[in-house]
Amino acid sequence: MIVNRLINCLIKRRHSTNKLRFYTNSYQKQTDIDQSVNLQATFPSRTHTCGDLRxxxxxxxxxxxxxxxxxxxxxxxxxxxxxxxxxxxxxxxxxxxxxxxxxxxxxxxxxxxxxxxxxxxxxxxxxxxxxxxxxxxxxxxxxxxxxxxxxxxxPANTLPFLPSDKKLSSEEVRSKHRYIDLRRDTLQNNLRKRSLASWIIRDFLVDEGFVEVETPILFKSTPEGAREFIVPTRTKGLFYALTQSPQQYKQLLMVGGIDKYFQIAKCFRDEDLRADRQPEFTQIDLEMSFVKVDDIISLIEKMLVQVWKKVLGIDLTNKVPFQRMTFNEAMRKFGSDKPDTRYGMEIRDISSFISDLSVLSEYYVECLVIKNGITLLSNSEIESLKLLDTSEDSKAKCEFHKIKADKLNSWFFDSHLLKHSSNLYDSFTKELNIEVGDFVIMNKRKKNLTKSWTLLGRIRSQFITLLQLKGILDISPLEHNFLWIESFPLFTYNDDTGQLVSTHHPFTAPLSEDIDNEEIKGFEHLINALGHGCPPHGGIAIGFDRLLTIISETNSIKNVIAFPKTASGNDLTVFSPSEISKEKMKEYGIQLISDKN
Missing domain, CATH: 2.40.50.140 (Nucleic acid-binding proteins)
Known part of the structure; x- marks a missing residue:
């Protein structure tokens, strides 16, 4: 009786005619069922799931x-x-x-x-x-x-593909029918891990005294950061912007006395997409009052220990505290600001062997030795590494040397970079442990970095990928080397504009003469709040989607999101974004430029 009354109540709220639109079978035939009908299922309730029985x-x-x-x-x-x-x-x-x-x-x-x-x-x-x-x-x-x-x-109509197919259909077909693709075990498991990880993180942070606060998604347009998604209002000339992050709101919460804040937050950025980017994404957002850097680092390490233990069954206790490395050390040794340290093959700085002072005044000279590289790599694979020399940085020119028995010494003396250092051959080969069969790559790079990677860093990464594809290098998916990269440069030089730009975030103190008063108005609310008794505070935001790609051992965040967008920002399942009617555009005061004529 209680169930019937509840159904009747819902029907009355949903339809003024007191009738429920009820859809049955794959053709969605529509039937009107009077509210007085006892809506009981015509099939029995399941007693077990399909994974239960033993x-x-x-x-x-x-x-x-x-x-x-x-x-x-x-x-x-x-x-x-x-x-x-x-x-x-x-x-x-x-x-x-x-x-x-x-x-x-x-x-x-x-x-x-x-x-x-x-x-x-x-x-x-x-x-x-x-x-x-x-x-x-x-x-x-x-x-x-x-x-x-x-x-x-x-009954199911003929499907464009089956979830059990070993050979996957094209990404476009699977994206269009994502509801079928989601039946695959891999995606099912990924979404379950996502749900579990979210619960573990919330539970951990609440135990640590954090308060979960939902901040607004409809924000205002601000001059900093990436391109925004603009939301028109019916008040002509006024617009919202979807939040790129809860950064300003969480700082206002600190001013408001919320000592420890967290949120698993939706963020929106109108950026060019790639494998690890989506226009809408999720981040684990934290902020704390009266903290220092080490407090934040310690908290995150404890949180990740819990996630790895409860989601993957892996104990990371013996890895705490996580390794730390400066930005400069990471770029020198691995040619990346986010290096994978599960394998060696470090890049060596050979500037001390260079006698040409004109080179050293502006450049670092680096060397990557691929042990037994001549045997491990085919000629076509070596050529693919050489292509990075032109595709990634047109100004860089690497030297590639195969160390063969009949040319054991001549490669050194033929080197353009080492031509003035012939007397250092013995010490050079001994220092770098260069032997017959090795593949040696040398490059000079500018001391002022303009990217988050170097050319030798890209070549190193590509070589590792080739070895994994060939089955020569087997890195256990259970092996995780956690690493903090510290001391990032505040600014890097932009070759195209000739100006300094923020390396990772713009939260730095500018010179007073460089302050743009018009841009300051966009942050007036925050500046005023900071002057009304704001405690010292600090925080961090961890990309939840990217974290899950690591946990799920996948190479794209699309595989850990239920309904991701394509590289062009489209949702092929529901065909968004879509056009709106001229009446709707008029209501919001929108006119397409092409319509003006």
Whole structure:
């Protein structure tokens, strides 16, 4: 009675006609059901999920619901049908009795008409598989369910692809039918890890005394940062902007006395997309009053220890405190501001071996020695490394040397960079441990870095990728080397504009003569607040999507987001962004430039 009253109440709120629009089957035929009808499901409730059943359930009568997989019909009397839900797969079996009655004939007919990925509900008895048919690769592989009844809840039309296909369809096709792609085990597991990680982080931070505060998404346009998503209002000339981060709001919370704030926040940036970028993304946003840098670092380390332990079952206790490295050291040794330190092959600074002072005044000279590189790399792979010399930095010119027995010494004397250092051959080869079969790459780079990587850093990364693809280098997915990069430069030189730009964020104190009073007005609210008794505070924002790509061992954040955008910023599932009517544009005071004529 309570359920019926609740349904009736919802119907009255939803439809003034006191009728519920009820959609059934894949053709979405519409039926009007009067509110007085007792809305009871025509199929039984499931007793177990498709990943639950084990040998301990033998002889139990069960009800399972899920998606029908490919049928294996060995004969009209023996049919196998796997059923899958988000928890696992169970094999169903139909065995016709020697004297089939009308009910069995109906069941046979239903099975014969069943299409793959149809939504079904089955009733049956759990039976033990024979020893020779046990599937050890399935958690439910010791049993099967002998079908008594089958309810087809929603027959599936022909699908553009099947979730079980080993060869994936194109990304465009899968994006357009993301609701089918989401049935794949990989994406199911990724989203479950995302949910679990989110819960663990919230639980940890609440235990640490943090308060979760939801800050507004509709903000104002500000002059700093990336391009914004602008939201028009019906008040002509006034616009919101979607928040690029909760940065200003969380600082205002510190002024407001919220000692420890956190939020798993949605952020929006109208940037060019790539594998690790989306126009809308999620970050773990923190801010604390009366803290120092080491307090923040210690907190994050403890949080990640909890996430790795509870999501992956990996104990990181012996890795705490995490390794720290300065920006300059990372760029010198690995040619990247976010190096993967799970393997060596460090870049060496060989400036001390260079006698040409005109080179040293402006450049660092670096060397990368690929041990046994001539054997490990084919000629075409070596050429692919050389292509980076032209594609990544047209001003850089690397030297590539194969160390062969018949040219053991000559490569050194042929080097343009080392031509004035011939007397240092012995000490150079000894210092860098250069041997026959090695592949040596040298490069001079400007001392003032303009990017977050160097050319030798890119070549090193590409070489590691080649070795992994060839199966020569096997890095365990369970091996995680955590690393803090410290002492980032505040500014880097932009070759195109000839100006200094913020390396990673603009929160630095400018010279008074460089302050633009017009831009200051955009931050007047924050500046005023900081002058009304603001405690010293600090915080951090961790990219939640990128963190999950590491946890899920995937190379793209698209694989950890339910409905990601394409590289062009489109959602192919719902066809957004989309055009709006001229009436709607007029309501918001919008006119397309092309429409003015």
């Amino acid at each position: 040998s301990s359930h033998v002889n139990q009568h069960v009800v399972l619901s899920g998606w029908a997989q490919r049928i294996r019909k060995l004969s009209p009397e023996l049919i196998f049908l796997p059923i899958r839900d988000s928890y696992g797969t169970t094999q169903l079996v139909y065995r016709s009795p020697s004297l089939a009655d009308y009910t069995n004939l109906i069941l046979q007919e239903k099975l014969s008409q069943l299409s793959t990925e149809s939504v079904i509900c089955v009733e049956g008895v759990v039976i033990q598989r024979s020893q020779d048919t046990i599937n050890k690769n399935m958690p439910t592989g010791e049993i099967e369910v002998e079908i008594d009844k089958l309810h087809c809840l929603n």
